[in-house]
Amino acid sequence: MGRARRERELVLEHLAELRSLPLGGMPEPAFRERLRAEIISGALLEPSSPLDAPEQRKPAHRRPTRRRPLLSQLATLGLAAAMMVSAFATYQSVPGDSLYPLKRAAESTLVHLSSDDAERGERELYSAKTRAREVASLLGSSDGGPLVGRTLKDMEDSTRSGISRLERAEPRSPKIKTFARDQKKVVGPILKQLDDTQLAQAEGYLDYIEGLVAPD
Structure with a gap:
């Protein structure tokens, strides 16, 4: 002003x-x-x-730099990558690891979400295969100890439950014989690494699945 x-x-x-100034006069x-x-x-x-004053007018509104969407996308990608890494670490965990209970909970959830006995049986047999691989991993570590016997028991429980479900849904299913043959290839080689108690568990398990591949 x-x-x-x-x-x-x-x-x-x-x-x-x-x-x-007078009219017509000059300054x-x-x-x-x-x-x-x-x-x-x-x-x-x-x-x-x-x-x-055009130069003093409010400058034209500039579109905001698209930083926030970019940061949001990067955060989403980072979260997805973290979830993938976490999922992979969970899948690779063995008894005694901090993520192992999460792995077992995921397996149990998949079984309960299955649509019928055939699918539930197949998922439980897959869990039994996973337990067999875990036993082999535990035997290669220094702190396997009592976890081996517990994992062998879980493997047998999953096998019996899965076989029972699958036999009800699909009597004489070839999937049962395929499973039994695959399990023998995993469990058989580890027998010499087991102590007496663990060996008795494993041999009893092998006797059970041996009957599954016997000719009808």
């Missing part, structure tokens, strides 16, 4: 000086020089209203 008022007063002052040289200097300096060229 102070600057605009000063400019208006300056213009009025010049007009008053011009009106005091004095001193007046012309002063006016010229003020014009050059911009005193009379600067607009007094924002409406008259």
Whole structure:
């Protein structure tokens, strides 16, 4: 407001000086020089209203930089990668690992979500195969110990439950014989690494699945 008022007063002052001149008269040289200097300096060229000043108008709205969507995408990718790594680590876990209960819970959930006895039986037999591989892994570690016997028991429980379900749903299913043959290939080679108690468990298990591949 102070600057605009000063400019208006300056213009009025010049007009008053011009009106005091006789008609057809010319401004004095001193007046012309002063006016010229003020014009050059911009005193009379600067607009007094924002409406008259295009350069002072509010700049056009700029579209915000697309950083937030990019950060959101990166966060989503990072989360997905973390979930994949976590899922892989869970799948690779063995008895005694911190993620192992999560692995077993996932297996149990898949069994309960199965649509029928045939699918439930197949999932339980898959769990039995997983337990066999875990036993082999535990025997190769220094802290396997009592976990081996517990895992052998879980393997037998899953096998008997899976076979029972599958026999009810699909009597004489070739899947049973295929499972038994595959299990013998995994359990047989580890017998020499077991102690007496574990050996008795494994041999009893092999006797059971041997009957599954016997000719009808």
